[in-house]
Amino acid sequence: MPDRSETPKVSQPAVRRFSLYYRTLLEAQGAGAVSISSRELAERTGVTGVQVRKDLSLIGSLGKRGLGYPIPALMRELGRILGLDRRWPVVLVGVGSLGTALLNNVRFRRKGFPIVAAFDIDAVKIGVPVGGTPIYHLDLLPHVVRQQEAWIGIITCSADAAQLVCDRMVEAGLQAILTYAPVTLEVPPGVSVRQVDTLVELETLSFVLRPGRELSEDVDRPVG
Amino acid sequence: MPDRSETPKVSQPAVRRFSLYYRTLLEAQGAGAVSISSRELAERTGVTGVQVRKDLSLIGSLGKRGLGYPIPALMRELGRILGLDRRWPVVLVGVGSLGTALLNNVRFRRKGFPIVAAFDIDAVKIGVPVGGTPIYHLDLLPHVVRQQEAWIGIITCSADAAQLVCDRMVEAGLQAILTYAPVTLEVPPGVSVRQVDTLVELETLSFVLRPGRELSEDVDRPVG
Numbered sequence: 001m002p003d004r005s006e007t008p009k010v011s012q013p014a015v016r017r018f019s020l021y022y023r024t025l026l027e028a029q030g031a032g033a034v035s036i037s038s039r040e041l042a043e044r045t046g047v048t049g050v051q052v053r054k055d056l057s058l059i060g061s062l063g064k065r066g067l068g069y070p071i072p073a074l075m076r077e078l079g080r081i082l083g084l085d086r087r088w089p090v091v092l093v094g095v096g097s098l099g100t101a102l103l104n105n106v107r108f109r110r111k112g113f114p115i116v117a118a119f120d121i122d123a124v125k126i127g128v129p130v131g132g133t134p135i136y137h138l139d140l141l142p143h144v145v146r147q148q149e150a151w152i153g154i155i156t157c158s159a160d161a162a163q164l165v166c167d168r169m170v171e172a173g174l175q176a177i178l179t180y181a182p183v184t185l186e187v188p189p190g191v192s193v194r195q196v197d198t199l200v201e202l203e204t205l206s207f208v209l210r211p212g213r214e215l216s217e218d219v220d221r222p223v224g
Numbered sequence: 225m226p227d228r229s230e231t232p233k234v235s236q237p238a239v240r241r242f243s244l245y246y247r248t249l250l251e252a253q254g255a256g257a258v259s260i261s262s263r264e265l266a267e268r269t270g271v272t273g274v275q276v277r278k279d280l281s282l283i284g285s286l287g288k289r290g291l292g293y294p295i296p297a298l299m300r301e302l303g304r305i306l307g308l309d310r311r312w313p314v315v316l317v318g319v320g321s322l323g324t325a326l327l328n329n330v331r332f333r334r335k336g337f338p339i340v341a342a343f344d345i346d347a348v349k350i351g352v353p354v355g356g357t358p359i360y361h362l363d364l365l366p367h368v369v370r371q372q373e374a375w376i377g378i379i380t381c382s383a384d385a386a387q388l389v390c391d392r393m394v395e396a397g398l399q400a401i402l403t404y405a406p407v408t409l410e411v412p413p414g415v416s417v418r419q420v421d422t423l424v425e426l427e428t429l430s431f432v433l434r435p436g437r438e439l440s441e442d443v444d445r446p447v448g
Binding site: 010012013015016018019020022023024027044045046081082083084088090096097098100101102104105107108111112113151152175176177178182183184192193194196197198199200201202203204205206207208209210 | 234236237239240242243244246247248251268269270305306307308312314320321322324325326328329331332335336337375376399400401402406407408416417418420421422423424425426427428429430431432433434
């Protein structure tokens with residue numbers, strides 16, 4: 001396996017594929033498998049076999065013909081690359097129905113991304129824990145981020161408030177933000193933003209529903 | 225502008241970028257702009273300028289130096305490509321906190337993706353509309369899909385039930401599925417699945433937080 005410093009620059013789609021491989025390996029391991037073929041990994045993730053083999057060879061993992069890839073070693077390497085060998089405390093701002101859904105999801109804690117605190121400006125919500133997570137006034141964000149050593153901020157407030165909340169997160173020292181608000185956030189260099197927008201997903205699907213359209217694999221290719 | 229039949233195969237990342245461009249143009253138009261430069265479009269979407277110009281030239285839109293791209297014409301063409309020139313009724317299965325959050329979001333209806341019906345198996349939830357959307361027993365799915373001419377299914381049920389729900393959707397004739405359940409769904413050829421997984425997004429962010437890591441643009445590039 002190559003040293004970690006050898007793979008400094010990986011594309012977002014590649015990181016997403018690594019995360020999908022990791023989850024699929026976890027599922028396969030749960031079902032008792034000790035190795036997996038690139039073909040099975042491809043079928044279960046919806047990525048082409050060629051892309052799977054390319055991705056895995058580039059992180060130094062070589063499958064053996066007839067034997068496939070050893071699951072534990074591959075999971076270890078993918079886990080290291082994805083930063084899953086440690087805990088990343090998360091804070092969330094906006095305790096509406098979406099925020100509540102995320103706070104009630106035990107999966108993040110189990111997978112090393114505990115939501116350690118949530119914030120709102122609604123006095124009715126402050127002080128009443130959701131899913132075991134305390135809810136504070138937004139003004140306490142910098143203090144709690146420091147105290148809890150949080151790394152990632154999740155924005156589940158309204159579109160109107162999202163940029164303000166983002167600015168507060170950046171001021172508090174967070175360098176990674178996941179937003180569900182349907183606006184483009186401006187952040188200084190060095191801060192990473194990922195956006196989940198259900199409408200973008202629906203538009204991708206409506207694209208494919210148009211007669212004569214076909215959506216190609218998750219790998220980027222030129223249009224036309 | 226090229227005929228639509230000339231661009232049959234577009235990658236998922238490209239469609240996502242088109243959707244981001246469209247939203248950004250809508251924002252710019254709302255702020256009173258009539259044209260936009262590729263640079264501004266790049267800055268506001270986080271895509272490189274080169275990629276923006278490549279994407280837009282391939283759909284037949286050419287910016288003029290010093291003038292940029294005319295917003296109304298570009299929106300019309302992107303809207304056509306994304307299938308936004310019509311209405312795509314959506315059904316949702318799983319009226320938990322995430323399902324409720326989506327049902328309460330008026331944005332989907334406004335943007336041509338009305339959630340016309342939702343389904344659950346919990347007798348307490350059935351019959352009580354959420355966000356104005358009626359909630360039916362899951363057994364009524366095929367009937368309602370036919371009656372409402374729904375095109376897209378959203379899965380917000382538990383991971384355990386997701387494959388079963390997906391099978392029911394496919395049986396009911398839906399060919400486009402958006403799932404929030406953290407399992408890999410198996411579907412027959414011709415059915416498109418998009419998955420939103422918050423954990424995958426968090427893992428992408430934890431990747432970038434590791435010292436020495438840098439996440440490249442949304443365009444796919446080889447690892448290493």
